[in-house]
Amino acid sequence: MSTFLHPSSGGRRRRILAPVALTASTVLLLAACSAPTLGGADGGGGDGENVIRIGYVTPQTGPLAAFGEADSFVLDQVRAYYEENGVVDAAGTEYSVEIIVADTQSDPARAADVAAELILDDGVDMILASSTPETTNPVSDQCEANQVVCITTVAPWQAWYFGRGGTPDQGFDYTYHFFWGLGEVGSVYSEMWAAVPGGGSVAQLLPNDADGNAWADTTTGFAPIIEGGGLAPVNPGAYPNGQADFSAQISAFQDAGADILMGVPIPPDFTTFWQQAIQQGYQPQMATIAKALLFPSAVEALGADGENIATEVWWSPSHPFSSSLTGQSAEELAAAYEEETGRQWTQPLGFAHALFEVATATIAASDSVETDDLRASLAGLTTDTVAGTIDFTAGPVPNVSLTPLVGGQWRGNGDGTYELVIVANADNPEIPTGGEIELIDWTGR
Structure with missing residues (x-):
């Protein structure tokens, strides 16, 4: 020294x-x-x-x-x-x-x-x-x-x-x-997952990075949160950031009938995944996506396919x-x-x-x-x-x-832009909601 x-x-x-x-x-x-x-x-x-x-x-x-x-x-x-x-x-x-x-x-x-x-x-x-x-x-x-x-x-x-x-x-x-922390985001996500009829399985889209590894930890990560809500985690394994083909993950999620998707990808990777999931017919009723879907530009890149995708909201007007x-x-x-x-x-x-x-x-x-x-x-x-x-x-x-956390969903304005609407605030009711939790509507897609 x-x-x-x-x-x-x-x-x-x-x-x-x-x-x-x-x-x-x-x-x-x-x-x-x-x-x-x-x-x-x-x-x-x-x-x-x-x-x-x-x-x-x-x-x-x-x-x-x-x-x-x-x-x-x-x-x-x-x-x-x-x-x-x-x-x-x-x-x-x-x-x-x-x-x-x-x-x-x-x-x-x-x-x-x-x-x-x-x-x-x-x-x-x-x-x-x-x-x-x-x-x-x-x-x-x-x-x-x-x-x-x-x-x-x-x-x-x-x-x-x-x-x-x-x-x-x-x-x-x-x-x-x-x-x-993960306990707070797990509680917010669970509040939104409760809107899915019958619950079932939760697909986990987790990269091989510090965030993904923390979320995948079987003791302190998301698996205990998912199981604690009576749901079954589906984790096909970590993928590298920048992956171009998510077919293996999509197939695993489809085989499990996972109506709920959660994950913590970087923005470009979620765009790639979501486009491939739609092409391959994977249609979850609820998608709670951290990191990648925090920004208006990232949702707008999805076009109409960004409607009602959910994320955590740690700050808003x-x-x-x-x-x-x-x-x-x-x-x-x-x-x-x-x-x-x-x-x-x-x-x-x-x-x-x-x-x-x-x-x-x-x-x-x-x-x-x-x-x-x-x-x-x-x-x-x-x-x-x-x-x-x-x-x-x-x-x-x-x-x-710790800082307070609520949940929101992206709602389209009809002109290609989106607004992040707070829909889940059970843990922090002092932060007002602006709408109700809604499922993803796949009609006509």
Whole structure:
């Protein structure tokens, strides 16, 4: 184990744990040990100004790019906020904020690399990362190894927590995560599955990635949830992301007479699967699809075949929460996004905004921007955001805060566009529904 003071760290002490099991990033870690010391106690500003540097890592290109679609809007908003207000810590020291953005290109290895670059080259004091375990896990691992505070979201907490080696009692020192988990999405899906007459079998479309493996886990994944509802899981096995032929999965689902479909594919893969399923005559009455069907563009790509496909809803204009930074309600934030971009609101909008709310609250409750003070602040943090209350003291495991979840279905507007209508809210009745649960109508297809 070696200890060093990183350039621009202002003397903030960090460790490198060797060896780090990320090959490309290990090169960066080793190179940093011989880097010259720059900057000073001003937090790296170089001109006496107190500056806190925040790295922001998301997939802005590649097959997961839809998750980063709202990034530019959110960054414009929060940069304007910080320029006007700065951030003041608990000791009364005011900081300006520099946000350094990195694109993972939807690649876990690159996510690790850009996180290492933010830490070792840019000297960030904190990293925020979002959108699927392919981003959150490698970024968190780099931060944990380098003793840098990291806050992540938009990945089921089990995939983030257990996927990184956490145990029910032993979590992490520097990395924190807020989002829902498989229990929450299982409850929402079960509420919608109950509309299918006779129940029966549930087809599982699960890829061989961190999400798919977490959902497929026979102990903590979806099989116990399905069986607990008196249904039978049908899992023909994991498939690789980017698969071109889903005939084997479709055949297995047809043979089992699975009237319910669930899964967590990436957006392009579900489009491929759904088109092939229709061609081959597989017609489930209910389809609850995570990840791939979160975005209007992904549903519109299906044409009329997107009608009544269901998904989890973790943020919407109907959510009764407001931003602690701008004061905007969820409805106002979504409206501002639509007016500025000309695009329909999208779920990651609220959680991208909430990341900066949590970061700001962490700094405000911290005695300084030293790493140990920031992580102590984060460990005891409870704060209200546009995505709901984030409480890292409540569990369900260390380092994790749950967020509310409801269920929705995509309903066509008759012009090729779709609206996501909340139809299942039994676990969170404070979030209003906008319609009733409906089965997929295959008449005329």
